[in-house]
Amino acid sequence: MTNHWIDYKNSDVIMCIGLNTAENHPISMKWINRAREDNGCTFIVVDPRFTRTAALADIYAPVRPGTDIAFIGGIIKYVLDNNLYNEAYVANYTNASYLVDPGYDFDPDTGFFSSWDGAKYTKSSWVYQKDGSGNVIKDPTLTDPNCVFQLLKDHYARYTPAMVSTVTGCPQDTFLEVAQTFASTGTVGKAGGISYAMGITQHTYGSQNCRILCVLQLLLGNMGIPGGGVNAQRGEANVQGSTDMGMLFHLLPGYVGMPQQGSHATLQDYVDKEVTPLAPSYWMNKDKFLISMLKAWFGDYATADNEFCYQYIPKLDGTNRSHMAIIEKMHAGEVKGAFAWGQNFAVGGPKAGREREALDKLDWLVAIDIFETETAAFWKRPGVNPSSINTEVFLLPAANSYEKEGTIANSGRWIQWRYQAVEPPGQAKSDLWIADELFKRIRGLYASEGGAFPDPILEMNWDYGTGEPDIAQVAAEINGYDIASGSLFTSFGSLKNDGTTACGCWIYCGYYESWGNPACKRRDFTTDPGGTGLFPSWAFAWPLNRRIIYNRCSCDPAGNPWNPDLWIVRWNGSSWETRDVPDFGAGTTAPSVTAQAPFIMLGPERQGRLFAAGMAEGPFPEHYEPKESPVSNALNNLQNNPCLVVWGSDFAAVGDPNYPYICSTYRVSEHWQSGIMTRNCPWLNELMPNMFVEISTTLASAKCISNGDMVEVSTVRGAITAIACVTNRLQPLNGVEVIGMPWHWGYAGMSQGPSANMLTAHVGDANTSIPEYKAFLANIRKVG
Amino acid sequence: MADEKDFSITISRRTFLKVTGTVGLVSSFYVIFGTEESLAKKGPPQPVPEPPKLIWSEEVPTICCYCSCGCGALCGVEDGEVVAVVGDPDHPINGGTLCSKGASLLNLRRTYDAYRNLVLNPERLTQVLYRAPGGTDWQTLDWNTALNMIAARVKATRDAYFEETADVGGSPVTVNRTKAIAHWGSAAIDNEENYLMHKLMRSLGVINFDHHARL
């Protein structure tokens, strides 16, 4: 989230798209209802299903799964055609004025952008025009046909209301009502917020779905302001924090990229390729973050002479090692042993049947959880003979969230401390203890026996005491400290690239800045400057306790708040007054200077990117169909994202009569993720006891299915049987029926049922490899 | 070492407890039904229409472990055991409210049996479980044995499949990695824990490394 939960109360219009907030983030409705009551906020819900969120919407717009780019692209066209954008914002805070290489083009006849080499985009034409000194050429009038603004206009000219309706199935008048309502927030002083979740991201073009929300918000001047923003409502309590900790193959903590063998052989190579080119954005300091992390990890062993132990970090081999890729490599026998730490992909992973089979190929699996998971119990899944599976499995009992202490980060980036209320039951232990013990024992083996390149293990800075590790030591290491004095940092501005500072995760600098009363434990619920809802003295928000990021954009270039009644930073004529932590050089730096770099992390432009060359499949989001779709792409002649990642060939073709319906998966209020932490809760099972499948009354009637019947849903990849829920909350969209199903069930725990992911596929987003859970083709029939 | 009690300095007392205190009901309210200790005193569970009133003497702040709203909750603790988990009224985000999942946080540890006794959730894992190759059921292990076995397997796999260098365009590049171990971290556990897991795995050279954020 660029903003945070309480900030929803500041919105004039809220649009939830690809997000069922009332069901999956129920507390958000406290603030959305507050905005509706206090500000007369209009609440828009865009969703294929009429959900519990839609039940409270002022405007509900149904859309076919996977057509969000068409829908938002249509709003962008509406905003541009009717001059409803915030002109000063667009001209000053975005790259609208930048001139792009004349060779750049998009051809709807082929569906390709320029610079396609037959296998990928070389992006050679996706560049800005530069003058002789290397400076980007700009047209502040935004009229040059090669400027980003005109290219944007041109790109979305095809996204007419009629086209939007054709592609999405949303009635034109409903679409126009949404467009008009949301575009009204382009008026200076109005705030429109967009919230999204996995309905946006879990597509083969999920990143572009997110991108197009950003483009719309930049046009309307909604980024960086209270009540605005693009708010990713994350699915798990600490998925923000675990991502901050870099728990992804391509990341180190703090979003510092992992070294690649092809381009980062040495630390100097890394700096030359990943740091220097990002100047003058704040990422120009990335070497300080990386070297400080290496100092935190390898202590005195890390010196300038040995590249601060840079070579102790493994290098990626250039292949995809995201979730689906790992499973496929496991299937192929490359992976021998695995840790599944609080993770249950035997239910939550796509194409779950194949994921379960992959576990059969392992020599050993270590699962750590509070309940038995389907992943740990894969060898006793239905339909297999355990004695034929030779994987050795360890299932370690973990402490639950109130049986240990530590921090988690919510969607608004608030890092909050959780205290230990009780000891874990029986022999259960905290994950911290398990990780500590494992490392110590592995190091012990290497110390006594030697082995393959033991140096990173033997020289790792790892001393958190005996027994339960001292979590304060871990937190202090993440926070960062001056090596000579040991004093804890309050800001990553203190980090250096000379080996004198240590910091495990630079963006967490300041969260544990004091041994006695660290910021993440603060509980001041009364301080709320101006009633803005920032609560700056409650816990800590990264970065630097900033609650709304890009907050320079909350003021016009002269430093006057767009909405003077709801200001978070403002120029008083001689200096900046701040309620939030400014993300620009505040103090007495003139507004004309700070207005040049309102997006400090976006290097090198430091401006909001309407045109983004960093994306794999195009600098502007373009509509493609899901990998499996019943219809042809109406917006261009290319059916699918040409850059999507895919494994296998088990897909239904366009118009396959055997799989005529779109299927989409989702969650319900009463369960969570793969269900391990809810299907073992009797109170929740009472509320939502069984797996079910939602279909429209029209589909039910065509298939002779009555409410409560058992039905089989099948795809090319598998079939499951569940209880039918026949409802008017699903409607055919332009004649296409949609089948909906939650994905919470599996074969372990108190409440058991079929897994929706037996039906999904190994195909994912071009930029992130996130699986396309949200749209695939299926059939349905009544059984029994 | 973090002071376990340091929240009590800043946490405000619940109005409810204040009120019950002023009307002199504290002693009768401080009776807990269903702890293992009280059950032992009572003998076998007996059907009763109503347990004694629910009350606790200590409130420990936590943050809900389900969605990412970050709602505050209070664990009501009595005699070293959680007896209820309720919304934290001081929390700026949720102001004491909780949804169906948040209001069921107690169930992650304890459930009510049919006699309205509060018992350990019978599904909780309380022992290290091990399943041998070809095994048809779990068996139990002690921690020491299990951790040593795991460490040995990690080392054997790493040593057998470790790559110190790779050929890049005809030149060797130091890579120090193993492709034979995979690791999934977790969005359900704490930052500090994920951080240690990250250090542990990268020190081993693990590059098959992912988690919920991708799913």
Add this chain to the structure above:
Amino acid sequence: MSKVLVDTSKCTACRGCQSACKNWNQLPAELTRFTGSYENPPAFLPYTWCRVTFNEYMEGGAVKWYFAKLQCMHCAEPACMNICPEGAISRTFLGSVTRDWDKCVGCGKCGEVCPHQVPKVSSLKKMMKCDFCYDRTSAGEPPACVATCPSGALTFGDDTSILAAASARASQIGGTVYGEDNLFVYVLLRNKSDYKIEPGPLNPGSGPGGGGPGGGGGPKPKDAGAQGAGGNEDAGGGNADEDTKGGVKKQAAAG
């Protein structure tokens, strides 16, 4: 006197109230089954004193979904109290309707006459229902359901302010007020029956609901999908979503 405002127009059916009621009142789960509606359980049970109804209707060609949190209304004229042959049901100083288990013999007459079908008799032959969280409300604190409600649908306050708020909200959204004389006062957008409010007494000839210790905490019924305390023989049954076949109903006809 205190009352609770149930503003159904703000309810998101997260059902925090259903869980919070269990949490505060120390109630085991009941065994349920998905029968074609999110609403579960579809009736009050000995150990389920609070439940949310899910009500789907077509209005002008568009689907609408209405939710209402139900529990004992703590009626101004409690039929249960009047019929109880043992004098086990009485009114507290709060106005709430309570039961004395020392006197209750579990005859179930209260459950037969209650227009809201609230009282249920457990296997221990005791009537079970919402007691307005007497321990909380007698100390001036809101009932557990109100305290947990995230969306602002539930408000606890003195009767004057609750009735004023109900009336103001009803005129703001074009709704009606139901139950001014009860402790739970509702703002509705449709007829009360469309929310399954006040369904009328059960057939006086029918016996009390079942109830009793079951499998909770013990061996688990895997096939049934949930651990339950048993005692919910009357929980099964038909589709709780009425009128799913369409048909436009007039909004807020009672206004």
